[in-house]
Every structure is written in structure tokens, then in C-alpha cells.
Amino acid sequence: MKELGGVNGLTRRDFLRSGLVFGVGAQALSAGYAAVPDVFARAVLAAKEAKVQNDRILVMIQLGGGNDGLQTVIPIGDGAYRDLRPQLSAAAAKAQPISKDIALHENLRGIKKLYDAGKVAIVQGVGYPKPSFSHFDSIRVWETGDPERRQQNGWLGKAIEKNYDSAGHPLVGCACGTTNVPGALRDLQATLTVIDDQKTFSFQGGQNVENVMGTLYTGTPGIYGALFDSAMATVRDTVAQLRTSAAKYTPKGGYSDKVNLVYSSKNQLAAALQLAAELIVTGTGVKIIHVTLGGFDTHYTELNRHDALMSYLDSAVSAFHDDLTAYGMADRVLVATWSEFGRRPKENASGGTDHGTASPVIVIGDPVKGGLYGETPALAKLDQLGNLSFGVDFRAVYQEILSSHLGVDGKEILGQSFDRVPFVKAPAG
């Protein structure tokens, strides 16, 4: 075992041993939720050598519920599309062609503009073998980067653990616009923060209450003790960081949260991305950001609902890109979407679609080498259940993000190597 001694005399062995005396804590570890005693985690992580020297930043956008890829990147050249989707194919006429056979949804206007400028990569047919049609099961596969379902930690959390000193710097990994830790960021040994709304992210009662709470959440016994204590330490570090950053930022993009557009999205994507921009622009040391837009489980009246979701995604991402460009930081930031699955090619009686398989990943930003990647899905060759076959393993997309954009060892995080999907313009050295 590799020893990482030297900080306060603690070694990794000490750390593991101490981590294990938390009784049933080990079960909590295997559930993938628990944290480690903060002081040990800090010591171990502080002892890591900073392997990464670049200033690249990643923003992952989860399209929760299963985004319909065939309504997002529309195969206008495929006659089967209209046959399978008599109602939903109305979207084809208004879509924005990017090739002879493919068009972007009409409401992805800002993303189309960025595509024309060579800043958007569309990876088609992304999925994994033996796909699950369960939201939760498939979300877990995408979050952990493991179709075998053996891993507990999230792929982004693991990237933080292996590469960055997150102890005492919880903003290295941040979930914006949500209240709970997303599975992709979850990691036993990484520190990360969650900020729903930065305007209310401070202690009522001021510094005195903050100090008292710091003491109150110290040495808490029980299986949740370390988790509570490290959450409070993270709160205090985050509050301190936000206090210094708030004064330095005014948005330079046209963010607007059209919440009424979307029937079932509680996630205000624009607000979340505006917070992400603030964290980036003000130099908080943020590396990996996760945001979610929900409402994609379009089993019924999909046409209108999906239109609204596309518009929501497009306006938020466009504002975010404008904002970063105005601040001269767009060259550092890569945005990528992910969703647990696509949807069934054949529409149902409710004017919607049921759970499906492969769907496109959209990658946006100045570091991107724009264009189409992967094969256009073949609607004439559906599998036995009437679903699309995948062409690109989602972990190949992760690998490109990790290795080429962030410049970290993708294989260490994913456990194996994949053929490159070379959508990053100039791989980080």
C-alpha cells in the first residue's frame, strides 16, 4: 500500500484504520454516502501532490428523466422517423438542419449558433451494453461510470479525490441549484459542496452563531457523526469563499428562469448556471460543477413539454457562454449534457414516449472541436424491444472529458481505456 505520510504524522493506514472504527460506518461506506472523519480526510488529501496544473473547468448538466434524443438531434433524413412518430415528428419541419440528415430542435437556437461557430460537438448514439430501463438503475450506471454496478463513488467525485486537494477547498467540486449531493459527485474521500441559492448561503445570526455551530459539529459520535461534522466544515469554508466572491461578480449574460415553461422542472437551470459562472469568474478554485434540469420523463404530451425543455436548456447555456465570454474565461470551460437514457423510437398513445436506450451527448464550449461524432442512429434497425442500439460507450465520452479536457488520468477513474472520441480541440498537457 502506498503511504502518504508527512502531514501531522498521519498515514493512509492510520486513516483507513480510524475510518473503520466507526462501527456500522463501514456499511455506510459501502452505501457510498458516508464521509470520513474530516481531520483525517484533510490530512490525507493535503498530502497528495497536485498532479494537475491546468485551469480547465467542467460543467456537467444532467437532463433528468431521460431526454428524448430523437427530438433533440432529429434524424430528418430517416423516413422511419415519421412512421414511428406520427405526432412528435411535427418537430422535424421546424428543426434547424446541421447536415443533410440531421437537424437540431428548433428551440436550440443559441446552441445552433455555437455549433456553426465550431464550438459544439454532438456525440450520437451514446449508451452502454445491456441497458437498464429503470431511471434509478441507469442513473447509477451513468453516475458511477460503471455498467457492472460495482462502483459506489461517482465518476466526478472520484476525479476530485484522485486529482485535487479538496480538503478545506470544498468548491473544487460543487453542485449548484440543488439541495442534496448528486450521485456523480459523491465520493468517500472527496470534499464537495452543495449550494442551492448563494443569496441565502450564510449563517443567520452572523459570526457568533457560525462559530458556535463550528464547535457544535465537532467530534459528533455515531454513524452519521463524521458526515455531519464534515458537512458543517464545508459550510463554513463555502460561506467564507462566497463572501469574498459575491462582491466581484455581476452577470454579463442574459439569464432568465422561465420556470413556467416547464411543467415539472424544479431546477432553475439558469440560476444554477449563473451561480456556476460566479464561482468560475471570481476565482474560487472551482474545477467541477454539476447542475440538473429535470422534467425529461416525457411519457405524455411530449411535443409541448419537450419544446419548453429545449428552450430552457438553450437559453441557460447560451447566457452562461455569453457571460464567460464577456469575462474572457470561455476558453477554460467545457459544458456537457448527460441523461440516464433516451426514449423509445415509437411514440405511445399519450403523445409521449416510454423509456429507451441510446441518446446524444451535447458538448459545448470554446475548448470543443465542433461537429458530429458517432453514427446517426438507425431507425430501420431497432432491437427486439424496438430500441436503438448504442454506438459510443458513455465512458468514452467521460474519458475524453477527463483525459483531454481536465488533463487527468481517465483510466484511473474509469478502470479501463476506450477509443478516443476526439471532441476536445487541444488536449491539456
Next chain:
Amino acid sequence: MNEPPKPAKKTQKAPLGIKRRHVLVGAGAAAGGLAVTRVLGLHHLGPELPTIALPGQATPTPKTKDWIAPLDKPEAQVAHLLRRATFGATTAEYDAAVSDGFKTTVDRLIETPAAEPPVMQAAEDASQEKPLPPVQLQAWWLDWMLRSPTPFAERMAFFWHGHFTSDFRKVNPQTPFIYWQNLTWRRMALSNLSDMLYKVTIDPGMLRYLDLGTSTGRSPNENYSRELMELFTMGVGTFTEDDVRAGAKALAGWREPVTQAMYDAAVKRAMEQGRPVPRNLQPDPGKTGVFEQQRAYVGPVTFLGDTRQWGTTSVLEKILKQDSVAPFIVTKVAREFVNQDPDLAYVKRLAETFRKTKYDVKTLMRDVFTSPEFLSPPSYRALVKSPTELMIHTTKALGLGQQPQLTRGLAVAGNGMGQALFDPPEVGGWPSNASWISSNNVLERVNFAQATLTALPTIPAFGKAYVTHLDGVVSPATAQLLNSSPDDATRWLILLASPEFQLK
């Protein structure tokens, strides 16, 4: 570098001699340099210190292990029960239950049928003209959680709200459906799974939330069929995709009812726009889905191994014959009422009786609360309160009664902590235990305690609140802060914001 976590060592037992009648602290207290005698000074909380003193160098070591479970004491057993079977207790409720004893209290909680909440006319009359503001509905329920004379039944209604979940966004506040669902879930909360599944399947809110109300035999919608098996009864991996498709066909034929208010609004709208009223549109008398044979599937399909003509009742009966159902429900119940990792033998034992009693909920819950596992030390503080439980317990601890402003405030605060009622984050319902703990939520919980206390015109006497609400079992840090608090307002803040109070 990548060694798997080793198996858990046995939880350390408290060293003999450290147990005290009222104040018990974690085993690490002595190691942390904090004198036990000082902790015992909790009896003598004095006003002598002008500000809160910080322990500074007395920071206890993180090697502190487990809470010393006081569950061998009758009053602690009762308090443990009230924190889990209800939303926590007022001092009066606590005193009454302690006087009745554990066994009598279990009987009383389980055998009392759910009291009906006050009728909410604005919800009953919801239509496109007059949508129901969700915060009003949330406040209505929070108010009833706070006041209901049958808190266990109310707690179970809340459990089923997370299990058979729906959200107001998709169900839509322009209908009374989400309100009706709440009434239905409460009335069925202590019945049996068989009756419940039928009510859930034809519940108007559920017909809309999981799309069974628009599914037809000719072109079935799979959403309800899948989640009925995956989330409501059997669990993921216990059925095939063919079962999902067959189930969708077999269940098709239901539609939502049209209420008088919805009908009136539609007529008015048609007249305003100079359109004729749709010919088929009629108000329905009932508050459940309406079955239309012409939209159903006719013919045999193969579902869970049997090929036949199916109907809703036979589909549900077939599901209830699956071996996976009882352990699936029992595991979920145990994670919410006993501990996060119930062992297999325990689940099996409870599941056998649950199935034998035709899935009787009262029997299951009695078995849970009277099982040795419920009162065993590893179950002590082994669960994290959901935001709703935290808020209602806080309000009860402070003795706050019915106040419209208060419950509206709770509705908003719950949202900030990740639990807006009637609006779960996903179709799987609410998170549980460790997944409630994030930097955002811990901050919001502390701020909730502070904001609640700040809003009070008078601070109730602290008295023995640390016994009533925390069994007198606190960490060295909590003990020290309580000891050095200058006044009752500060003591309440420490108690309500403490990690101890976040647990149940």
C-alpha cells in the same frame, strides 16, 4: 491504494461506569480531554457567562465512537418510539406516553384510526379558473401534522406519500387530485397492501402522474406498469421488459374523472371563446378513475409467467403473489423506522408475517416497533430526520400551536432543506438518511432553528428539554455548549441545531 473497505468491527460498548442517569456522553469524551464531571454539570446550567464560550482546545477527538444508547430505560424507549412513529412529541405528549409506558403507547398509536384533517375547500374547488397555490396545500398538511390527534396514522400517510409518490407539478394544481390523493393515502394508511394497491392504481392523481389515465390497449403507456413493479411492490431486477409491456396492456382503460368545478370552468371557457362545449364532457360523480372498456386491451398477454386475459384486479393479485413484494416493502419500512441497514434475517422474519397476514400494515408496524431490533443499541440515532420531521418536532418541542403564518413558513423552509411536500425530487420519492446531509441542508437546518427562535415573542423555559428531546445523551461538544449557554434562547438554539436533534 484501492483496497476495498474492510468489514465493520463490532461497535464498541460503553466502558462501564460512565453511564449516568441523565447525562450520557460518547465514549470519546474522556479521551477528548473534557471532564465527565463537567458534562454532568448540565443539571446546573447557570446564567453566569455573558456570551457563549467556545471550547477551543477542548475539541474532542474524532475517534469518538457511538452514542451510548439509553434504550434500556423506559422513558428513553418511549421517546425513541415517539421520534419515529410520530413527528416527535410536545412535552405533554411525552409525559403522557412515559406514564402509559412503551407497550400501551404502541397499542394506542397503532389502533387509533386516522383523524380526518379539516376540509380544504379551495383544494376541492381547484380548476383552471382557480388553481390551488401549492404552498397553501403544503401549509394545510403541515398544520395537520402538527395538530392531528392521531400522529402515527399521520406519520404513515407521510410514509406512503413518499412511497406512492406524485407531484403537484405534473398532477397540476388546476385539479383537486393531489389533495384527494392525500386524503386517500391517509384513510388507507393502516389498511393492507392489497386494498392500497387498487386505490393507488385508480387514484386520479396517480392516473395523471404515472400516465395510466391516458394509456390505451391499442397503444399502451408503460410508465405506471413499470413503476408499479419497480418502485411500489417488487423492486428493480425482479421482472422483465416483456412484463412491463404486458402489464401496460393489461392495466389500460382507465381515465381521470372530471370534477364539477373542472367541468364548469371548461364550459365557461368554451362560451367565452365562442366554441361549443365538447360533447363527451360530463362531470363524474366519483373521486376515482373511470374505467372505459373500449379503451382497454382485449386478448391474452403473458404477465409474470401467466398467459390470460387480465384486468386491473388480477394484475395486482398476481403481483402480490411474488416473493419479492414483502421483503421489498419491509426493507423500505425498516430503513425509515429502524435503521439504514436492516439485516436480512430481520427483514425475512418481518416479511414472512407481513405476507401471511395478507400484507396487513398494522401487524407489520406492530412487529417493527415491538421487535428487539427496534430497541437495540445499533438502532439508536441510526436514522436522519427528514426536513418535515425536523420541522414538526422543532415546533412541538417549542410548544407552538396552530398559526397559519407558522405553517406557511414551514412550507417555505422545507423547500430550502430539500423537502417541499407534494413535490418530491423524483418518481422514487424522498431521499433518506445520509442523503439528507449536504452542506446546503446542514446550513438550512441550522438557519431554520435560528429563524424559528428569533421569531418567537417569548422563549419557552428550557427546563429538561435535553432529556425530553435528546434523552440526555449528548456529545461532549453539545454538553459543553449547553453548559456554557447564557440563557434559554441559546440553549434552545444549541439543542435544535445540534446533530443529536437531526437524528431520530
